[in-house]
Amino acid sequence: MILQETLAFDTRGRGTRGITTEIADVVSASGISTGLCHIFVHHTSASLMLCENADPTVRADLERFMQRIAPDGDPLWQHDMEGPDDMPAHIRTVLTDAGLTVPVTSGRLGLGTWQGIYLWEHRTHGHRRRVTVTVQGE
């Protein structure tokens, strides 16, 4: 059995947005009991992340970490057509993930207690981001 659905999320500029609930809803709708759920973002300046879901300072620290290793406006970047955040957004996407796969167990998304799924916008300004969810199993 397989279910595939494409969702759209409007981001409000750089930062993370929890999407665990929206993904869990697709898994429930699939009727699949045991299998895998794949989540994919169709962009190169936004990414997906499994991250600690309790303390928002974790994600704030990740933001500062990325700013430190791949700073906006760094003279190293040749690619800056869309601004100082253009190349750092691509680097952050490559270092994290365009796709995540999570087990489906007993009809539910099999995340650990402290794991949440986040859409991470890496551009300064907000964008509409397309995310395709594919649930496969039985």
Next chain:
Amino acid sequence: MILQETLAFDTRGRGTRGITTEIADVVSASGISTGLCHIFVHHTSASLMLCENADPTVRADLERFMQRIAPDGDPLWQHDMEGPDDMPAHIRTVLTDAGLTVPVTSGRLGLGTWQGIYLWEHRTHGHRRRVTVTVQGE
């Protein structure tokens, strides 16, 4: 066909532990000949890694590399509730992977000659880490 099994590994603090044999055993037990094997760690302070399997200094160098780019106790971290290794553990997990997918070919895990699957504990102290293996195919 699909087989899903959850394993538990006790880590002894920061460092890597080879789990290729345990994963290969699940693949053998599945009876699946052609497909995919997905491995998932249900935590945000431990991760999975495909790494060179012959020379242990590769993993020692990776440890030092991570310590250099995300040092324990760095003043950049706001999130340090569980100690100086708390935030670096989350960063290392995000930079590596909570999930890996490996082809299953001729009934076996289709790794390259030099590829091993490692569970990487990022906290200073040991923890029990849950890993779910899902094998799908025919």
Next chain:
Amino acid sequence: MILQETLAFDTRGRGTRGITTEIADVVSASGISTGLCHIFVHHTSASLMLCENADPTVRADLERFMQRIAPDGDPLWQHDMEGPDDMPAHIRTVLTDAGLTVPVTSGRLGLGTWQGIYLWEHRTHGHRRRVTVTVQGE
């Protein structure tokens, strides 16, 4: 339904090589309409990357970024049996991906407009790199 095929690519030393067309051909040949395409490189010194596909300076900047955070010949590396690029190649592989999964939608690889699939050779010299493509779905 499932189709699995192993391809070989000869790289010309450090740098990226677009392989979207070759992967899309395997998806077409599979006859699968809805599902997932998994791509896996059987090596620990070359990796796969989803990256912006329009401006080559993005990949040149990524190359320089990697050279900055994991320089060839860095005194931190103990593992240098195959030369100054040996350990950086393993680090780059761990920071990017040995495996990628992309949705298959309406019989086609469901990439975003600006997403391309790249094989990234991290060694100074060229190598023959094996890549296994597995398409699952219906």
